[in-house]
Amino acid sequence: MGKTFQKPEALADTITHYCPGCTHGVAHRLVAEVIDELDIRGRTVGIAPVGCAVLMYNYFTFDFQEAAHGRAPAMATGIKRVRPDLVVFTYQGDGDLASIGMGEIVHAANRGEKFTVIFINNAVYGMTGGQMAPTTMPDQRTTTSPFGRKILDTGMPIKMSEMLAALQTPAYITRQTLLNPKYINKAKKAIKKAFTYQIENTCFSFVELVSTCPTNWGMTPLDAIKWAEEKMLPYYSLGVFKRPEEEESATSSSSAKNG
Amino acid sequence: MGKVLMKGNEAIGEAAIRAGCLNYFAYPITPQSEVAEYLSRRLPEAGGVFLQGESEVAVSYMIFGAAACGERVFTTSSSPGISLMSEGISYITAAQCPAVFVNIMRGGPGLGGILPSQADYMQSVKGGGHGDYKLLVMAPASVQEAVEMMMGAFALAEKYRNPVMILGDGLIGQMMEPVEFPDSLKAEPTNKDDWATNGMATRNRKRRNLVKTLYLDPEELNSHNLMLKAKYEQMEREEVRYEAYNVDGDYRVLIVSYGTMSRVCRTAIDNLKEQGFEVGMIRPQTVFPFPKTAIYAAVDRQSCRAVLCVEMSMGQMVEDVERSVSGRRPVHWYGKCGGEVPTPEEVMEEVRKIVK
Numbered sequence: 001m002g003k004t005f006q007k008p009e010a011l012a013d014t015i016t017h018y019c020p021g022c023t024h025g026v027a028h029r030l031v032a033e034v035i036d037e038l039d040i041r042g043r044t045v046g047i048a049p050v051g052c053a054v055l056m057y058n059y060f061t062f063d064f065q066e067a068a069h070g071r072a073p074a075m076a077t078g079i080k081r082v083r084p085d086l087v088v089f090t091y092q093g094d095g096d097l098a099s100i101g102m103g104e105i106v107h108a109a110n111r112g113e114k115f116t117v118i119f120i121n122n123a124v125y126g127m128t129g130g131q132m133a134p135t136t137m138p139d140q141r142t143t144t145s146p147f148g149r150k151i152l153d154t155g156m157p158i159k160m161s162e163m164l165a166a167l168q169t170p171a172y173i174t175r176q177t178l179l180n181p182k183y184i185n186k187a188k189k190a191i192k193k194a195f196t197y198q199i200e201n202t203c204f205s206f207v208e209l210v211s212t213c214p215t216n217w218g219m220t221p222l223d224a225i226k227w228a229e230e231k232m233l234p235y236y237s238l239g240v241f242k243r244p245e246e247e248e249s250a251t252s253s254s255s256a257k258n259g
Numbered sequence: 260m261g262k263v264l265m266k267g268n269e270a271i272g273e274a275a276i277r278a279g280c281l282n283y284f285a286y287p288i289t290p291q292s293e294v295a296e297y298l299s300r301r302l303p304e305a306g307g308v309f310l311q312g313e314s315e316v317a318v319s320y321m322i323f324g325a326a327a328c329g330e331r332v333f334t335t336s337s338s339p340g341i342s343l344m345s346e347g348i349s350y351i352t353a354a355q356c357p358a359v360f361v362n363i364m365r366g367g368p369g370l371g372g373i374l375p376s377q378a379d380y381m382q383s384v385k386g387g388g389h390g391d392y393k394l395l396v397m398a399p400a401s402v403q404e405a406v407e408m409m410m411g412a413f414a415l416a417e418k419y420r421n422p423v424m425i426l427g428d429g430l431i432g433q434m435m436e437p438v439e440f441p442d443s444l445k446a447e448p449t450n451k452d453d454w455a456t457n458g459m460a461t462r463n464r465k466r467r468n469l470v471k472t473l474y475l476d477p478e479e480l481n482s483h484n485l486m487l488k489a490k491y492e493q494m495e496r497e498e499v500r501y502e503a504y505n506v507d508g509d510y511r512v513l514i515v516s517y518g519t520m521s522r523v524c525r526t527a528i529d530n531l532k533e534q535g536f537e538v539g540m541i542r543p544q545t546v547f548p549f550p551k552t553a554i555y556a557a558v559d560r561q562s563c564r565a566v567l568c569v570e571m572s573m574g575q576m577v578e579d580v581e582r583s584v585s586g587r588r589p590v591h592w593y594g595k596c597g598g599e600v601p602t603p604e605e606v607m608e609e610v611r612k613i614v615k
Contacts, residue, residue: 041459041464042458042459042460042464043458043460044458045328045456045457045458047324048471054473055473057469057471061467062458062459062467063456063457063458063459063467063468063469064456064467064469064470064471065323065324065327065328065456065469065470065471066354066469066470066471066472066473067320068320068346068347068350071316071317071320071323071347074312074316074317074318074319074320074321074323074324075320075321075323075324075327076324077310077312077317077321077324078284078320078321078322078323078324078325078326078327078328078332079324079325079327079328079456081282081284081308081310081321081325082282082308082325082328082330082332083325083328083330083457083458085458086328086457086458103313103314103316103317104313104317104320106313107312107313107317
């Protein structure tokens with residue numbers, strides 16, 4: 001019997017800079033496995049965000065572009081429009097995607113751009129040192145909400161998946177998590193589905209991954225997983241929020257009604 | 260193909276297609292929205308890509324993404340829009356991607372006005388966005404010249420792997436003139452496999468390409484900036500373009516003016532000549548690199564007593580002219596910056612005033 005578990009070809013043989021207990025490593029591996037399984041490494045272009053994953057291109061073995069803060073969906077749009085044969089994904093955190101890049105992600109989704117977004121939601125800005133993000137939970141302490149996030153001042157955490165699913169353009173939108181192996185298997189299936197929709201030129205695809213940031217949460221990795229399960233999952237519910245097939249049938253039934 | 264009568268904005272769009280660039284992303288803004296309107300019809304017909312982005316910021320990154328995977332790409336905008344694109348332009352320059360930006364300038368600062376202006380000189384030639392970078396900036400004085408500069412811009416952008424900007428005042432975009440599109444200016448395809456993120460299958464999966472702008476190591480960033488600087492120095496050696504007008508005689512004043520403003524100055528020079536008053540002119544066609552050697556040489560003429568910089572801004576080009584003149588003659592400024600173009604008579608009066 002040969003090896004049953006090995007490093008994906010799409011993943012570089014190197015040590016990452018991520019903190020102990022951080023879920024970026026798991027997310028990276030899932031993306032790499034999917035790229036291997038779909039045999040698309042030769043035509044894939046990844047887009048690194050600004051944030052903890054800015055150096056992610058060091059951990060993958062295919063073409064990469066490095067974006068400015070929040071602009072990855074615009075860059076992906078540029079690539080897909082001029083080279084629809086390339087497979088393109090952005091990998092963005094919550095500060096990047098849900099704050100400074102809100103305009104870019106909403107319009108890319110609404111145009112139905114045929115690229116894939118991996119959205120890491122860990123409720124905090126990581127690279128800049130644990131500041132409050134649009135996804136920070138109520139009363140969660142961060143370096144810019146030292147007394148806990150106050151809803152009256154800063155509103156409720158933004159649910160990106162639900163928000164994007166409200167757009168009328170067909171899309172694949174799902175929220176998964178990386179908090180335990182069972183969830184991780186489901187997350188991988190979702191990522192594979194997202195890339196498959198892209199390859200089949202079906203629709204925009206978006207996979208939100210509820211993740212942890214033990215360092216900036218000030219917790220051990222195990223406590224961080226527990227906190228995410230207790231505090232984040234009830235608010236950021238897991239599931240598929242939109243499928244392109246549903247949208248097509250919804251559109252045809254409404255047009256039938258109008259007709 | 261013979262000459263056709265075209266509005267500047269449409270001619271600029273057509274010029275890009277004729278040069279071999281079929282990818283265009285843009286956001287509407289007066290006074291250049293006709294480029295997008297024209298290309299929204301013309302590009303699909305030519306088999307190209309047209310996309311209206313959600314903002315100028317987004318458009319600059321659509322340009323970045325497309326350019327970084329090795330495709331020819333361009334956009335057009337006007338002053339406030341270029342301010343928003345300047346973030347992306349800084350990244351594109353740092354990442355060494357070729358792209359062409361057109362700025363059909365309107366009045367500023369702020370919303371300013373929608374009439375012609377040259378008030379983005381500093382923004383265009385000194386940087387605009389953050390960090391140490393420069394664009395190769397060409398300033399047309401006619402629709403025909405705008406076409407030729409536009410067609411030539413793609414080869415230059417690819418030669419230097421640096422964005423090129425066409426800096427036109429509002430008149431260049433709005434006026435109609437007869438134009439032709441010389442086939443000789445069609446840009447030859449260049450191989451970008453060395454650096455473009457066009458999929459590693461292109462390189463037999465042997466090497467992956469990475470387009471980035473982050474250099475955390477100070478020595479590495481310094482070397483990167485020195486390499487960029489070397490490109491700008493090469494532009495200064497190889498790409499300076501200017502036109503000298505009426506510089507054979509003993510001119511008493513040298514005018515430095517560019518774009519549509521220089522055409523008004525040309526009329527003023529002709530009128531003054533009839534009155535026996537000789538005035539010469541250097542018209543920068545590239546404003547970066549700036550024709551400083553030509554200006555230095557032109558003020559050397561013994562008859563030349565003063566230099567007059569005429570522009571539709573509050574004197575933004577004056578410091579480049581002073582730098583070129585190196586203190587050997589007084590440098591004066593005349594201009595308007597509200598949207599009105601100074602008349603030949605006003606320029607003539609100013610010329611007489613400075614050598615009284």
